[in-house]
Amino acid sequence: MDGTGADLVARARAIAPLIAGEADEIERTRRLTPSVVGALIENGLYRALLPRSLGGSEAPPDVFMQMLEEVAKADASTAWCLGQCSVCAMIAAALDHECAHEIFNTASGILAWGAVAHEARAVEGGYRVTGRWDFASGSPQASWLGAHVRIVNADGSPRKNADGSPELRTVLFPLARATIHDVWQAIGLAGTGTNSYEVTDLFIPDRFAVFRDVPEALREPGPLYRLPTGSTFSLGFAAVSLGVARATLDAAIALARGKHQSLAAHAMRDNQAVQGLIGRTEGDLRAARAYLYATAHAMWRELSATNMFSPAHRNAVRLAATWTIQQSARVVDTAYRMAGATAVFRSHPFERRFRDMHAIAQQIQARDTHFEDVGKTILAENR
Template sequence: MSAALDLSGAPAPGAGTDPVARARALAPIIAAAAPRIEGERALTPEVLDAMHGAALFRTLLPRACNGEEVRPATFVRLQEVIAAADASTGWCLGQASGCSMAAAYMEPEVAWEIWGKDPRAAVAWGMGNGLAEVVDGGYRVTGTWRFASGSKHATWVGGHCRVQERDGTLRCNAEGQPIERTMMIRKDRIAFQDAWNVVGLRGTGSDTYGVAGMFVPDEYSVCRDTEAERRLHGALYQFSTTHLYASGFAGVSMGIARGMLDEFTAMAMLKTPAATSRAMRDSEVIQNGLAQNEAKLRSARAFLLETLEEAWEAVSARGHITMDEKVLIRLAATSAIHRAKEVVEWAYHEAGATAIFQSEPFERRMRDIHASGQQVQGRSAHLEVCGQHFLGLQPQARFI
């Protein structure tokens, strides 16, 4: 272990304090910056300073890298708070936090170099078709990847690749499926394309990037969520990155819905719609709808948090996660994304013409919830996989 790693036992900034409380303290700063974040398609320097100062990017990072290793349910609650202030900020935080879990699978010295020694470390990666050819000491990497949320403030970038052996065959797992290995590359070595022209979550700056024939040393590559490469065995790292991405992005959706519902309630207390003398708050339609949507959002939230807490307690006791727990996390997370979208759509519609103005707090949330719901974690197909499990079948799905 290097001399630098000998310092890794130092507590993370904010360690011992509630990360959700730290997030609440920053929410007004983030909310005030939201229009600029969307306009510039990037988190502002002031927001980044505040988030790094509160160590919000380090909640899922190993303690050995000055992280906190918080419980998944705590991470979801943190995501809700940030996303209620600005969805793009919550999304970037969720993406970088999920990436940081790879530190538990890497050589300790390399993990420290990427995440530990830099208090402003953040990793971004996206989906694509990369190929890593085996060469002496590592890999020759070529590929293009999209959807690199948070790439503008990232310090390192990952590229997910299939691995091609020297004889031209693809490296496969025990089931005969090609494996995916992630290549970790300093951001300043990467070429980016300004391709993020979208309807919602504009502030994530989820641009496209690529490399051609770049050498990556073997120790700077990782197979995430594989038992053979797991070096840290705490309860958090028995959960997969998929579990935290699914739950964390569900937290973003629920945060958007929470913010939307709160803004709608505040408006309904004061607004009298055009062509009527009856205040909005006195409408039975609004009263009933508000109650129904509060119940819908709170029920979805309770299901996800309960599922994560029960899984955490079980994993902490037995040392591993079961298929039952994996499926319930998937079901609860995807359901929360769907229910949150329904809540936002109801509030947007009932807000009337007020909702269509950029100066009001509704239209951006409407766009953001629909952008977030299109991401892979919100796919309706996930529910089919859960149903297969409940019926005694053996679903083969990547996203459980």
């Protein structure tokens, strides 16, 4: 593998047929199959954002995004898990090297986590944690879990940062120390195993309780780790949505080439309305992809030069990712309607992608409130 991990995209493309062939089983069992997980591990895809000092690729964002696009064309659940766990691995940059080696270079070397919740009480040598966390995509493949917690002192008082905000840390522990709750019965992304997990009075040593997205806590010099995980999630999941949209539109185009609609005088490929719809939808998808990647490239160029991720970068990524996911959902909706009654059958490649896309569009990265946040910033600017 080269120094930037550029061949990750080729590797993802090479195993896409395997993933597509396993997609039905992934859907049925609600988790990635062993053969898919094995292929992802063997080809180093889970290590896309892991530091090179730990044997990872430390790939730039656009390579990570293209990798996810290729996988998402084959199966959205696989791409979602890969994106989630790859971003989780970025926390290695804030860990003691020995601790990071224990987590990421011991089988399976996969870390998963859920949303921010609960507290960790400071005790001698570390912290005590009790709580339950949700939305741990990819947890069935993980060997370690993380939990984002607010820190309280031994007397229960909240610990504050210098600016008065609550001190947040991510605590890491082996999956075997947690109780997993199989709760992911969802309309889409069924194979992600986005389960809940729980611990009771679990002791976390200091070395496994780290600051996340705090530049001063970083032990790795690369610019990648100045990129907050939240923004990386946004870029990655927007890329997943592009892959799903691309595959769904391609399936509709293939159908139109050969289908003769009931009661219609001509084949779909000769229908001017279908031709125009495909042309406009293709333009919409290409525009969304170009906008997302242009934003990522501009952000990365400036971040690499300055070693700083600015509020302007955050807003730009948030706007591009949100708009791309919502635009991808429109592309999928158009392709689904274009396919007519064919689209409702599980034997055709439409209904699962339709459900997966709408599950993606319900996630935090696609919230309409992001447009409000960006609009508020724009209105406050003096231009």
